[in-house]
Amino acid sequence: MLEQSLAALSLATVNGDNAIPTKTLVFKPKTAKTATPIPVIVFALQSTSTPSGIIAKSVNVKEPRLAKDDLTMEFFNKSTKEFSIADLNKDSAGKIKFIIDSQILKSDDVLELSTESSKAALPAKTIVEFLKSIDIELVEVDFSAEPTPAPPAEKSKKDLLKEEKQAAKLEDAKLIGITVDKAKDFSSWYAQVVTKGEMLDYYDVSGCYILRPNSYAVWETIQDWFNIRIKKLGVKNSYFPMFVSSRVLEKEKDHIEGFAPEVAWVTKAGSSDLEEPIAIRPTSETVMYPYYSKWIRSHRDLPLKLNQWNSVVRWEFKHPQPFLRTREFLWQEGHTAHLTREGATTEVEQILDLYAGIYEELLAVPVVKGKKTENEKFAGGDYTTTCEGFIAATGRGIQGATSHHLGTNFSKMFDISVENPEGSDKPRVFAFQNSWGLSTRVIGVMVMIHSDNKGLVLPPRVAQNQVVVIPVGITAKTTPEEEKSINDGAADIESRLLAADVRAISDFRENYSPGWKFSDWELKGVPLRIEFGPKDLKSGQATVVRRDNGAKAVVALSELETKIPELLETMQKDLLENARKDFDNHRVVVEEWKDFVPTLNAKNVIVAPWCGDGDCEDDIKDSSAKKDNGEDEEVDEKAPSMGAKSLCIPFDQPTLKPDQKCIKCDKKAVNYCMFGRSY
């Protein structure tokens, strides 16, 4: 790979027997939450020590730390281990800072460039010429001349981190597989699982990702399931434009305030400047409601229930994360208007139940339904209901989907009103509105919960491929007749399953061993693997292996059409039950503040009596944040060190004791609220 890239740049390779080893390190400086990080690349001799203090000073950045795969994936589409200076090109200029060891600039030797999987040898001069040719500003640093910052008395934090990283490495990881441990380095694990599982790929524009068929199929299943059910409720699909004029966008001030810093603006078309900038919708209230006002003329036009499947854009400057925090994302947004409050509030819960259904019935993800606190509700609405999930590996809660009752706040703003059905002498009636949305973040939640160190685990109901059939046991000794019988048998299993509406595929690829294929399909999350070999052929059976727990079963070929769908349903049920156990075991009722933070730190979410006061809620958050302990990893407001937010006031409430006090303050508790660190 390395040789290829450099060859493409017309650099000749030379004999590298005596080449001097180098290293290419990527550092991430601490940046404001709203800024895109600028990676600092350090290219030095392997033997040169490159303390971060010197790096910070040389390129004027704060607290540079060794970057993780997600940063290098984002910028260079490579893991840190596979990244080298050969991945830089003219487009890198301006996006990175580059430090070069003065030893290299001075060198007349042949240097060795290496990544985990490849190696190349080149004269130092040639390398430097290449770097200059791509217009990158080279900051020369003589590391040996700089005073080394005093070593800390104890083991340095960096060393500690390195040791942790080392410990997170999986012992038996194969090259194609996941190389880090879910339990030890969750975020690198997640980045690997979604990319190697072919759910998603990193894209050239930061914060945007490609949804590949393995994840888009999950989304299509959700669409079909949800469409059938909302259409029964009388909701109709439609499509509104993605553009909003600035004038209209800014009409509902309270509402837009939350979105304004993240709105993407189109200001040019072709080479002409537009007369006024046009926004890309961050959500469609202001796009749709002026037309609701126009279309709703009489109480006979109510309820009006429209939904759309679309993409919205929120140009977040925070650390992006596949599925969970992306600048463009797919969702559905339903917007309905009702004559009565009851009509509206009934629907809010019907939709929330459907969202819970998507999580539990399709994605095998248990959720807790409840209401958001005033602090956390949708700005401009009356109240927000939510499904909250739980990621056991990190002990953090995650918001699943929300269904809002807007009251008459928007209908008054946009004049969505009708003549009073009781008579024109009575005041006009403003429509009661709801909005509700569920996004592709659901896919991220599903991945985080079920997947493991072998890769993706897909719940059978949403898996693009539910079964993979692999012929096995073919050796040098196998006769051509027997080989044919095994292959034909495997093909026959596939077609019978397809005919029985099981989404089956087979893998007859040559040049790959069955073992390699097993790992490959495990990585991609296929729920069941069917192995078919000489013994199976003889006994009229097939060997079936579950992806989630590796359990093997033998199924008689005569029973394929009944047993395989059964096994798929059993696995679906088990995934949900196991995840539910995790959530139940880690949702802890806490009634005394002294137990709050320790319970939280033990990777739990907490259900606690609470006074309902917003200031107290803020206080709980502040008091449960870990103090800055100088961790080497970059942090943002979603990091594990942050305090516990209110996740929801669960509909399903423990009984409050009489005179129960709030967990934090001295006021009387009004209900139990679920708190936790969250995504």
Next chain:
Amino acid sequence: MLEQSLAALSLATVNGDNAIPTKTLVFKPKTAKTATPIPVIVFALQSTSTPSGIIAKSVNVKEPRLAKDDLTMEFFNKSTKEFSIADLNKDSAGKIKFIIDSQILKSDDVLELSTESSKAALPAKTIVEFLKSIDIELVEVDFSAEPTPAPPAEKSKKDLLKEEKQAAKLEDAKLIGITVDKAKDFSSWYAQVVTKGEMLDYYDVSGCYILRPNSYAVWETIQDWFNIRIKKLGVKNSYFPMFVSSRVLEKEKDHIEGFAPEVAWVTKAGSSDLEEPIAIRPTSETVMYPYYSKWIRSHRDLPLKLNQWNSVVRWEFKHPQPFLRTREFLWQEGHTAHLTREGATTEVEQILDLYAGIYEELLAVPVVKGKKTENEKFAGGDYTTTCEGFIAATGRGIQGATSHHLGTNFSKMFDISVENPEGSDKPRVFAFQNSWGLSTRVIGVMVMIHSDNKGLVLPPRVAQNQVVVIPVGITAKTTPEEEKSINDGAADIESRLLAADVRAISDFRENYSPGWKFSDWELKGVPLRIEFGPKDLKSGQATVVRRDNGAKAVVALSELETKIPELLETMQKDLLENARKDFDNHRVVVEEWKDFVPTLNAKNVIVAPWCGDGDCEDDIKDSSAKKDNGEDEEVDEKAPSMGAKSLCIPFDQPTLKPDQKCIKCDKKAVNYCMFGRSY
């Protein structure tokens, strides 16, 4: 309405018995194709003559002509007849030019404002104050002082146009219905049919439209039909980001050249300027192919067949038209890569057949399949195949959908290649690629072909509502028992049809007569109307009326579940057959140039022997354009006066006579080509 609007502006109304009538006229000046038109509004006394020459001079525009409904719909969401100065507000400032009759500025009288359906009287001073309050620049013109341009010797063109418009008015048009004749003023008719039929609404951002459930349901039917069939071909759905960095977009120069003037650019997020502008995809070749290059590593990764359903943006400056030419539109784009040319070219035709299937089987629109000429093919591809439709009312062809074979042009540019399966010593194989797309324009084609002066006509297979059940014959004499039986009977018909998978609805709205309801559902295009009244009740029957031809039939209630689906299928078939007759009768084989233009002017498309030369093709277009005859209507390159383009080289060819010459030049004909004016 008028009074309401003005009341909202806090203007008091006064006694209007002696009010002096005024007029509000909207003119459209001639503008460059790439510019958004600026309407000129003239507000004058009814008695003032306002010649367009004076208007042109006063506000410095070229050839102002009385605007049609589409312009006023776009700017003010009102037809020309319903537009008045009361529709102006602060947002109008800068988007229009405004001329005010000096007689009004001087007046102390009470003036009468009127539209076709409403009227208000206000003091002239108050009106002027209102106009000033909304920040519109008032250009005062003393029409009486200006020399009137010499009247033309004959009847003025404007008068002729007026007479034509008058003649296009439908005699028996009801207020809620279509008010112009499809045969006489096609473009106003089309704007009315799509908006009053609730397919679409005009939107605040010019060139963007809202797809309402009545049209989106058609799109969903198409999606379901197409998805099932492409998945059988091994195509998988996915989603790629809507953003492209300028660097990547501009990579394939030939390809992007055609799109560059129409690309919308995001340059800001929140209040920060982006480091480099980011484009919104006009199509996704450059978005997807870098990843094809990354994912395709070996011949085992081929074919790769991905499709996505998304929206793309082409910021056209030409006259927008609902469904046909919009700045954002929905489509699907399929992009596939194959190991062999045969694999690719076979698929090109498979997809084209599916596109023809969407038109003929779902939309009841006959198409001619063929190949585009070199001039008309997709830039950067090897060849383009197409489905071409025909709008009988205007005699113009319309491109339906295209399926392109790209050869290895893009795979070489993006390095989508694999090791030669015949051995690594053989040259690498570049993938053979296709791309194919079908957009919501199909809905516009369907509407133009089937709909009539009563409104939409929807083919049953794509109609959101296939049947509407309406109780009839309830009069003052009807007993309450009988009324209940009729209503119950109608409700029963609806539920039985729903149970039989017929998309039925019923209309029990009070305060509307059956006749009003008939017109309302005709406007919305529901294929069958079932009337259920006293006689039907007695005889155990229902009366069924077809939307397309008004044919009435009586159906025994016992046979509902079989007869109604039959009738729907018959109507579907008839729509296609009638449209096919129209296309067949107006697709004329012409072999001598002297017959070409007359045949074209008689609203035909032409199949003519042709030499295959691009210059000759241009010559045919130029020679068949109407010379500028000073028509009063604005024209653009798609106008009926334009020349005949090549539409396609039909796959189904008449036999060429030996030594047949080209229709236009002296060269030998190589095949028959279909030419026509087109959309």
